[in-house]
Amino acid sequence: MSSESLMDHPAFARTPPWVKAKLRPFAIEKIKQVYEWVETECIPAERIFKAQIKDNRWKNPPIIHELRQKAKAQGLFNLFLPNHFKESPGLTNLEYSCCAEIMGKVYWAPQTMNCHAPETGNIELLAKYCSPEQKKKWLEPLMNGEMSSAYSMTEPDVASSDATNIACSMKITDTEVIINGRKLYANCQYNEDLNIYILMGCSDPENPNPWNRHTTLVVPARTPGLKQVRNLTIMGFDCAPEGHGEYIYDNVRVPKENIILGPGRAFEIAQGRLGPGRIHHCMRLIGQAERAYELALVRCIEPRKKPRGKLIGQFDSNIERIADMRMTIDSMRLVVLNAADTMDYAGNKAGKYAIAQSKILVPNALLKVIDEAMQMYGGQGLTQHTPLPEIWTYARFVRVADGPDAAHRHQVGRDQMKTAQGVRTRFEEYTKKYKELCKKWALEPEEFWGIV
Helix, strand or coil: CCCCHHHHHHHCCCCCHHHHHCCCCHHHHHHHHHHHHHHHHHHHHHHHHHHHHHHCCCCCHHHHHHHHHHHHHHHCCCCCCCCCCCCCCCCHHHHHHHHHHHHHCCCCCHHHCCCCCCCCHHHHHHHHCHHHHHHHHHHHHHHHHCCEEEEEECCCCCCCCHHHHHHCCECCCCCCCEEEEECCCCCCCCCCCEEEEEEECCCCCCCCCCCCEEEEEEECCCCCCEEEEEECCCCCCCCCCCCCEEEEEEEEEEEEEHHHCCCCCCHHHHHHHHHHHHHHHHHHHHHHHHHHHHHHHHCCCCCCCHHHHHHHHHHHHHHHHHHHHHHHHHHHHHHHHHHHHHHHHCCCHHHHHHHHHHHHHHHHHHHHHHHHHHHHHHHHHHHCCHHHHHHHHHHHHCCCCCCCCCHHHHHHHHHCCHHHHHHHHHHHHHHHHHHHHHHHHHCCCCCCCCCC
8 A cells, every 4th residue: 555545544644654664565454444443333332332231240241242243254353463473363563553552442442353451461371372282272262252361460468569479379289280369350250251260370489489489370260269259440440341350269279281381480471471461551542542632622622612702622721732642642652663563573572671661651641641631521521421531540550450660660770770880881981082082182181079
């Protein structure tokens, strides 16, 4: 497709030129297809979704089942899985970023395309680390949309941001694994579509290497001894129908062959899973912020809202507010696209700084954008009259999801401090050359205490 026609299609209205240059024809068509899907099938159905879950909060509503079937038939399932996996539909991380932003305009739109959290991270985990037998048992049904999954890592009794603290006990015998402990945040057991939990626990607490103490395995959702204590609300929202559960594992027994990759390999798996999970949240959050921005624009020209006889958008303060919102979203998009491109070019491990940069910067910046949109709606902006409160809550949630931003900031800072000695050595070379130049030009070198 020519650059002119790309410019004409609304799916690419905010796509930077360097990204357009990397999009293959196949990806361009998929991005356009996702755009049409969200605009025509998802946004108009938002209030249908709300109406249908009133009758049963913990059951996926009929509109979701219908749209999932249609999306699958149109080839829109599992677009997130990168093209280096044999199970992938064929998009790169960068190409999928363009799709995920569009999906993000409606919170549940990714679910219609099997591209929602935690499914994306779980499917990528299973595709990367499972044996062929395990893939047939769990990966294939997940990718076909025949079941859904949850990821169970966070615990209420320890500081889970340091995952070496994870304490849920796993006793591995010759034939089975016996699990005891408490967990937070995995999707609700109440939802009948949920079939498996991917669980991280401590199987070798005495191992001198804390990074080899933990194991990841699959727990069927209705295993005896696995009890959901309650659903956890997020800022007052119950997040139905998927929810976030609080769980007790009381002598839960699963077959030993449910272990993924092998005992003691949980940290290797977690890092492989959480990187993509973090960036996917940020991709979708760009779309959520765009939705908030569009709602703000609509409010600016609402003819029934004229304080002091002027449209809201005619006040200088709101004109500047709109400018700041627009520039913030566009700058955060660049951060996310850079991370996706880095993952394609160098891999997830090498891209950890770019992923952390997105996880730290994007939710914080876009919270402000969404907050400004709410402010422009006044009292209505805090109510169910618009999606803004739920959009804001999602952005706030992303600051904690898959690791709090403070932990990522600390890791970035530690990595940067490792470069300090190299920078100091370079500065010492500058000073050495400066003194040589002073000698050449018969100048007395200046000395400053504490400065290289």
